[in-house]
Amino acid sequence: MANTWGYGAMTNSLGDIQNSKAIIIFGANPAVNHPVGFQHFLKAKERNNTKIIVVDPRYTKTAAKADYYAQIRPGTDIPFMYGMLKIIFENGWHDKNFINDRVYGMEDIMKEAKNWPIERVADVTGVDADLIVQITKHYAQNTPGTLIWAMGLTQHTNGSSNTRMAPILQLALGNMGVEGGGCNILRGHDNVQGATDMCCLSHTLPGYYGLSEGSWKYFAKMWNVDFDWLQGRFKDPSWMGKKGFTLARWWAGVLGENPGEDAIHNAGTRLKALFVMGNGITSTAQTKKVKEALDNLDLAVFCDPFVNEGAIITDKQNDVYILPAATQFETAGSVTATNRSAQWRTEVVKPMYESKTDQDIMFELAKKLGFFEQLTAGMQKGKDFVWPDDATNEIARTIKTIGLTGWTADRLKKHQENWHMFDEVSGRGYGEMTGEYYGLPWPCWTTSHSGSPVLYNINRSVKEGGMGFRNRFGLEHDGVDLLAGKGSAPKDSNNKDGYPEITKDNIEAVLKIKLTEAEKSKIGKNWKVDTSNIIAEKCMEAGIAPYGNAKARAKVWTFADPIPKHREPLHSPRTDLTKEYPSFADKKDHYRVDTRYISEQTKQDWAKDFPINLVTGRLVNLNGAGMENRASKYLAKLTPEMFCDIHPDLAGTYGIRDGSMMWIHSPQGTKIKVKAHYSFSVSNDRVFIPIHFAGVMEGESLLHKYPDGTAPYATGESANTVTNYGYDIVTQIPETKGGLCQISRA
Ligand SMILES: Nc1nc2c(c(=O)[nH]1)N[C@H]1C(S)=C(S)[C@@H](COP(=O)(O)OP(=O)(O)OC[C@H]3O[C@@H](n4cnc5c(=O)[nH]c(N)nc54)[C@H](O)[C@@H]3O)O[C@H]1N2
Ligand SMILES: Nc1nc2c(c(=O)[nH]1)N[C@H]1C(S)=C(S)[C@@H](COP(=O)(O)OP(=O)(O)OC[C@H]3O[C@@H](n4cnc5c(=O)[nH]c(N)nc54)[C@H](O)[C@@H]3O)O[C@H]1N2
Numbered sequence: 162m163a164n165t166w167g168y169g170a171m172t173n174s175l176g177d178i179q180n181s182k183a184i185i186i187f188g189a190n191p192a193v194n195h196p197v198g199f200q201h202f203l204k205a206k207e208r209n210n211t212k213i214i215v216v217d218p219r220y221t222k223t224a225a226k227a228d229y230y231a232q233i234r235p236g237t238d239i240p241f242m243y244g245m246l247k248i249i250f251e252n253g254w255h256d257k258n259f260i261n262d263r264v265y266g267m268e269d270i271m272k273e274a275k276n277w278p279i280e281r282v283a284d285v286t287g288v289d290a291d292l293i294v295q296i297t298k299h300y301a302q303n304t305p306g307t308l309i310w311a312m313g314l315t316q317h318t319n320g321s322s323n324t325r326m327a328p329i330l331q332l333a334l335g336n337m338g339v340e341g342g343g344c345n346i347l348r349g350h351d352n353v354q355g356a357t358d359m360c361c362l363s364h365t366l367p368g369y370y371g372l373s374e375g376s377w378k379y380f381a382k383m384w385n386v387d388f389d390w391l392q393g394r395f396k397d398p399s400w401m402g403k404k405g406f407t408l409a410r411w412w413a414g415v416l417g418e419n420p421g422e423d424a425i426h427n428a429g430t431r432l433k434a435l436f437v438m439g440n441g442i443t444s445t446a447q448t449k450k451v452k453e454a455l456d457n458l459d460l461a462v463f464c465d466p467f468v469n470e471g472a473i474i475t476d477k478q479n480d481v482y483i484l485p486a487a488t489q490f491e492t493a494g495s496v497t498a499t500n501r502s503a504q505w506r507t508e509v510v511k512p513m514y515e516s517k518t519d520q521d522i523m524f525e526l527a528k529k530l531g532f533f534e535q536l537t538a539g540m541q542k543g544k545d546f547v548w549p550d551d552a553t554n555e556i557a558r559t560i561k562t563i564g565l566t567g568w569t570a571d572r573l574k575k576h577q578e579n580w581h582m583f584d585e586v587s588g589r590g591y592g593e594m595t596g597e598y599y600g601l602p603w604p605c606w607t608t609s610h611s612g613s614p615v616l617y618n619i620n621r622s623v624k625e626g627g628m629g630f631r632n633r634f635g636l637e638h639d640g641v642d643l644l645a646g647k648g649s650a651p652k653d654s655n656n657k658d659g660y661p662e663i664t665k666d667n668i669e670a671v672l673k674i675k676l677t678e679a680e681k682s683k684i685g686k687n688w689k690v691d692t693s694n695i696i697a698e699k700c701m702e703a704g705i706a707p708y709g710n711a712k713a714r715a716k717v718w719t720f721a722d723p724i725p726k727h728r729e730p731l732h733s734p735r736t737d738l739t740k741e742y743p744s745f746a747d748k749k750d751h752y753r754v755d756t757r758y759i760s761e762q763t764k765q766d767w768a769k770d771f772p773i774n775l776v777t778g779r780l781v782n783l784n785g786a787g788m789e790n791r792a793s794k795y796l797a798k799l800t801p802e803m804f805c806d807i808h809p810d811l812a813g814t815y816g817i818r819d820g821s822m823m824w825i826h827s828p829q830g831t832k833i834k835v836k837a838h839y840s841f842s843v844s845n846d847r848v849f850i851p852i853h854f855a856g857v858m859e860g861e862s863l864l865h866k867y868p869d870g871t872a873p874y875a876t877g878e879s880a881n882t883v884t885n886y887g888y889d890i891v892t893q894i895p896e897t898k899g900g901l902c903q904i905s906r907a
């Protein structure tokens with residue numbers, strides 16, 4: 162499914178959490194959203210007495226299993242982590258050798274941490290100073306500790322800073338590259354990691370190759386198509402290198418042709434058609450804008466096993482199509498799990514009734530549009546390709562950046578057939594599978610490589626999954642060496658120190674080898690485009706990671722904030738703090754749409770009219786936009802209607818009774834009508850609403866719009882009708898975890 166809201170990948174794995182001495186969770190609720198994976202957390206607790214720390218604005222089911230729980234104000238995780246770092250640095254609990262040898266820019270973090278004395282952190286985050294001290298002490302003194310995050314960190318205007326801050330905390334403690342440590346980011350959808358790696362994104366090619374002409378040419382070669390033909394598909398060559406619209410704001414592409422708010426930069430044209438494959442659409446922030454955009458399309462197509470509620474919320478009458486897509490059980494192929502490991506799937510049943518698999522729908526479309534031949538030319542046998550094997554093998558041949566060379570269809574199938582031959586904690590294979598880790602977690606550098614269960618682990622040889630940090634941003638910056646320090650290369654390496662990424666020109670010097678003339682004539686320019694695989698093979702023999710051995714960057718000099726800085730959400734309940742910690746400057750042409758930051762934040766005193774924090778999140782019985790599960794009688798029955806968790810004290814102030822209806826009003830002037838659920842899981846300055854409902858819009862039922870017999874068992878207002886404007890400065894993820902609202906009796 163083409164959904165890429167998650168950010169990053171697990172450095173370790175779910176099983177490896179059993180090796181952790183401490184677990185700290187920021188903005189994730191695995192007891193509800195990853196209940197199978199959560200068993201590993203509980204096993205760590207039972208077996209090793211591992212303590213669980215939960216930082217979340219509401220008391221969740223995960224918090225109920227925690228030893229320490231901090232009820233943080235939404236959008237203030239950076240101050241919380243700087244508060245921890247200040248205590249860590251002052252007590253000398255940081256890992257000085259690790260920082261010295263393997264981290265760039267930590268001095269700047271130390272400097273910024275000084276600005277966060279505990280009283281200030283307590284004031285900004287709303288968490289007691291004593292509790293922060295206790296949490297820090299426990300976490301710093303019980304290593305290795307693992308740091309978990311999910312959507313509570315990413316869905317903010319400064320979400321990308323959050324997701325840099327968390328690894329910095331781990332780097333400071335030397336918690337990276339070790340079993341039981343790492344940043345374990347709990348990914349979302351089934352195969353969302355695979356969708357990200359294949360770059361169902363608008364700003365990169367598959368495997369995170371950039372949009373440079375060099376990358377396009379490499380892909381043209383691997384896809385077996387003419388570069389000029391590819392380039393000819395764009396209005397002019399310059400558009401080939403530009404980022405596209407994002408899922409979060411495609412609607413602006415339809416509406417934004419008029420200059421003003423959300424003005425677009427799209428080669429002088431608006432978007433006219435929308436093709437949706439595996440997204441619920443009502444899950445997009447600002448659903449009323451989404452509706453307006455749907456209404457204004459020339460053509461809307463939804464490929465979905467269920468009635469996509471995008472087709473329900475629109476008033477568009479003509480040229481709206483729902484194509485019956487088959488489900489995952491009716492197709493086969495490789496998918497990628499949250500820990501970077503692959504899984505092969507077999508078809509359980511043939512596509513039922515008139516449904517077709519997603520790939521067949523895409524093939525049919527490509528035929529009608531006249532480029533089926535080019536679309537499939539990369540698969541070895543051209544027209545007679547075998548699906549999905551040849552597609553998987555094409556990926557293995559092409560994607561070097563994250564090391565998918567070893568992911569051939571045959572190897573992945575063998576792993577599927579031998580599930581029982583792997584250890585649940587380490588992923589290590591037995592018997593016939595000896596020498597391989599389950600699912601060959603990437604990077605899997607060659608067709609005989611073991612896979613890499615723990616990223617950045619220098620205590621293993623590269624052949625067995627060891628590696629340093631990637632050398633990606635040059636050899637030095639401002640005179641500071643960016644390569645890893647002396648003696649900090651992976652085990653059993655020809656080269657004991659830091660080294661650059663491997664190229665045709667430096668391979669002999671770095672690996673301390675001699676290539677034959679025949680090898681020299683075949684080898685590619687660098688490890689990322691070496692289709693001969695000679696670089697990777699030679700690297701394995703020499704114990705060298707093809708991508709180099711560098712320092713992790715705590716400072717990213719090209720970002721708006723080179724080191725993570727606290728910035729209040731666009732709509733913050735603390736107007737006093739928005740002056741001290743203002744948002745970013747407005748950003749023109751951010752994925753083709755002008756995006757407001759400071760101008761929105763300062764437009765008015767939002768907190769005066771909208772004094773309550775709006776927190777959104779998930780329920781265990783429903784998924785995403787929810788149609789899939791609300792169409793199930795039994796799952797729908799568990800939460801038959803849309804509701805709002807509200808503290809009785811807050812509800813009382815507004816005269817809202819438990820079980821009565823209430824309105825939630827947003828700063829954009831939208832509103833939803835939902836049932837009040839009294840709950841002590843939220844404090845009296847915030848409310849919580851689940852994201853899984855649709856079928857009611859601003860108090861009005863849309864039930865009459867479902868095709869006969871397709872209405873789900875539960876309908877309700879979409880949370881996203883009232884989630885606020887606000888988009889991450891790097892990724893454009895909506896600020897769906899940091900808005901404001903006002904409430905009233907209905
Ligand atoms: N049952 C079920 N499971 C799912 C899904 C589902 O819909 N239903 N969806 C899947 C998908 S796509 C994803 S991405 C994952 C998401 O998994 P999670 O990220 O765990 O999901 P959420 O419940 O959206 O958010 C997690 C927590 O973040 C908290 N939070 C909100 N704002 C902040 C903040 O500013 N700081 C901090 N520290 N916490 C904050 C919320 O209160 C919430 O408890 O779940 C996956 N699993
Ligand atoms: N306010 C707020 N909004 C959020 C979030 C939040 O925390 N708060 N979370 C965000 C996140 S992380 C995510 S991932 C999104 C989730 O939002 P969506 O991605 O919209 O969620 P799903 O309901 O899982 O959508 C998947 C759709 O694909 C269909 N489908 C299932 N299997 C197949 C298949 O094999 N082929 C095809 N073609 N279709 C299939 C389903 O029927 C469904 O309609 O919501 C985002 N929106």
Ligand SMILES: [Mo]
Nearest residue numbers: 166167349350
């Ligand atoms: Mo997600």
